[in-house]
Amino acid sequence: MLRKDQNDLLTQTGPGTPMGRFFRASWTPALLAEELPDNDCPPVRVELLSERLIAFRDSKGRYGLIDEYCAHRRVSLWFGRNEECGLRCPYHGWKYDVTGQCVDLPSDPDGSRFAEKIRLTSYPLVERGGVLWTYMGPADRRPPLPEWEFATVPAAQSFTSKRRQECNWLQAMEGGIDSSHVSFLHRGDLNSDPLFKGARGNQYNLNDARPVFEVVESPGGLHIGARRNAEDGQYYWRITQWVMPSFTLIAPRGHHSIHGHLWIPIDDERCWTWSFDYHPTRPLTDDEVSAMRAGKGIHANVAPGTYRPLANKDNDYLMDRAAQKAGRTYSGVQGFAMQDASLQESMGPIVDRSRETLVSTDSGIIMARQRLLRAVKAMADGDVVPPGVDPAHQRVRSASVLLPPDQPFKDGAREALIARPGVAPATV
Amino acid sequence: MRVVQLDTAGDREVAALIDAVPAADMVLMVATAGVDPPAVSRIGLACSDARVVTTTLVIRGPDATDAMLARTLARVRPWSLMVVVAGDPSYLDDILRSFR
Numbered sequence: 344m345l346r347k348d349q350n351d352l353l354t355q356t357g358p359g360t361p362m363g364r365f366f367r368a369s370w371t372p373a374l375l376a377e378e379l380p381d382n383d384c385p386p387v388r389v390e391l392l393s394e395r396l397i398a399f400r401d402s403k404g405r406y407g408l409i410d411e412y413c414a415h416r417r418v419s420l421w422f423g424r425n426e427e428c429g430l431r432c433p434y435h436g437w438k439y440d441v442t443g444q445c446v447d448l449p450s451d452p453d454g455s456r457f458a459e460k461i462r463l464t465s466y467p468l469v470e471r472g473g474v475l476w477t478y479m480g481p482a483d484r485r486p487p488l489p490e491w492e493f494a495t496v497p498a499a500q501s502f503t504s505k506r507r508q509e510c511n512w513l514q515a516m517e518g519g520i521d522s523s524h525v526s527f528l529h530r531g532d533l534n535s536d537p538l539f540k541g542a543r544g545n546q547y548n549l550n551d552a553r554p555v556f557e558v559v560e561s562p563g564g565l566h567i568g569a570r571r572n573a574e575d576g577q578y579y580w581r582i583t584q585w586v587m588p589s590f591t592l593i594a595p596r597g598h599h600s601i602h603g604h605l606w607i608p609i610d611d612e613r614c615w616t617w618s619f620d621y622h623p624t625r626p627l628t629d630d631e632v633s634a635m636r637a638g639k640g641i642h643a644n645v646a647p648g649t650y651r652p653l654a655n656k657d658n659d660y661l662m663d664r665a666a667q668k669a670g671r672t673y674s675g676v677q678g679f680a681m682q683d684a685s686l687q688e689s690m691g692p693i694v695d696r697s698r699e700t701l702v703s704t705d706s707g708i709i710m711a712r713q714r715l716l717r718a719v720k721a722m723a724d725g726d727v728v729p730p731g732v733d734p735a736h737q738r739v740r741s742a743s744v745l746l747p748p749d750q751p752f753k754d755g756a757r758e759a760l761i762a763r764p765g766v767a768p769a770t771v
Numbered sequence: 772m773r774v775v776q777l778d779t780a781g782d783r784e785v786a787a788l789i790d791a792v793p794a795a796d797m798v799l800m801v802a803t804a805g806v807d808p809p810a811v812s813r814i815g816l817a818c819s820d821a822r823v824v825t826t827t828l829v830i831r832g833p834d835a836t837d838a839m840l841a842r843t844l845a846r847v848r849p850w851s852l853m854v855v856v857a858g859d860p861s862y863l864d865d866i867l868r869s870f871r
Contacts, residue, residue, distance in 0.1 A: 344869055447843075549862060559856040701869055703797060703826045703853040709869040713862060749845040754837055 344697040356608040357393035367480035374475040391531040392611040406468035407441025490734040492762040493619040503619040511693040512614035516606045519591035522569040523704040544771040547571045547579040563736030570753040580752045587731035594743040595770040612692035619715035643680035739760040742769040777808035782825045790819040804831040805839030815850025827851040
């Protein structure tokens with residue numbers, strides 16, 4: 344459990360908050376590149392870390408992420424005309440370039456330089472791996488571009504989706520590092536989902552519903568190892584990476600792609616769940632990509648434009664009690680993504696962690712919270728770069744391996760936990 | 772919850788802990804990397820017989836080598852449902868406060 348002040352510290356991410364400052368220290372996914380497909384295409388509203396912004400792509404293909412509201416009378420620039428290298432407010436014609444600089448103020452006389460004094464808040468927006476990333480921290484602290492492997496492999500080897508989640512980022516992220524729920528909540532899908540089935544490791548999951556966990560600090564966050572019995576006295580380890588503040592990478596299964604998430608706050612009661620699948624050494628097949636687009640695996644079926652899942656709290660996540668009773672799904676909700684999201688949203692917009700009853704298998708979550716609290720405090724106390732910003736912390740892999748019983752997983756899988764271009768993942 | 776420092780626990784303390792196991796919700800064992808605590812198997816067996824959950828926190832100090840950590844993990848792992856390896860002993864207080 345956490346005290347209220349600790350819970351507030353980790354869940355509040357708006358401007359000026361300590362956890363907000365933590366998120367702003369790194370590049371953050373803001374949009375899918377497909378949302379700004381062409382030069383001068385319509386602008387898109389972006390809400391991140393409790394800031395309301397507008398993203399657009401100008402006539403020369405440059406991306407901009409600026410304050411949503413015109414400096415004049417606070418009209419939303421979503422109504423803006425994207426033309427001739429700028430976004431023009433339709434109310435009185437004020438125009439801004441991708442840096443937020445006002446470049447035309449039609450009501451002023453020719454030769455007036457008043458527009459030069461008008462500049463909206465703006466953040467850089469760059470494309471990497473089919474995602475448009477932004478950096479919302481101090482300009483003089485801008486880190487190198489993200490090095491997450493899913494964003495740096497060739498495009499054919501990676502697929503990324505996003506969905507809106509109606510709860511605070513932290514309770515969503517904690518689901519991503521909680522391996523113990525897989526044997527229950529996702530039980531019905533391990534052998535049926537096309538992006539999970541067929542792996543030898545699945546049988547270890549199904550045969551051993553009480554894995555033993557080891558949680559080990561890593562430079563960027565934690566390694567979370569789940570250990571199950573395998574044949575010949577060996578252990579089957581599934582090793583998840585968690586890199587602060589909200590990146591997770593799940594251990595691969597068989598020949599399938601590796602998947603993971605980033606959870607990015609929209610505000611304190613909503614977040615974006617970014618989900619990716621990639622393979623380090625081969626293109627994704629057409630069947631795999633089709634399945635991902637169809638909401639299989641960790642992806643969800645979402646409404647175009649809003650990215651709100653089609654199964655949501657307004658329709659009780661399309662709950663199917665017959666499927667629940669028949670064992671086709673454990674909770675009655677279809678699909679990995681919404682099985683997680685439905686339960687996480689049911690905790691309330693911001694779960695009250697003072698009322699939890701944690702048990703031993705929650706030690707990974709406990710350690711993650713403590714790592715975050717320490718990192719946030721260290722940033723507040725001094726001029727430090729938090730874990731997760733260093734590109735070396737981002738060049739990581741997850742792994743599933745078989746090891747002898749006396750070998751720590753961090754030793755046995757040491758090389759497998761580092762992302763190396765062209766090197767196949769360690770998987771069972 | 773009962774807590775035992777495996778590095779320093781004497782026979783009397785271990786015996787008292789084992790007596791208390793049946794009434795415990797969980798036993799938290801603490802060890803330093805490099806230590807080979809003989810008491811862990813006695814405590815672990817008592818917890819196993821009583822169906823009491825065990826968690827072990829291994830503190831890896833800055834001078835602890837991989838071999839030292841491996842030795843301690845090999846000793847505690849068979850008796851722990853959950854193992855946490857941390858570099859800072861203060862995590863113990865945090866873990867204790869997290870459990871009711």
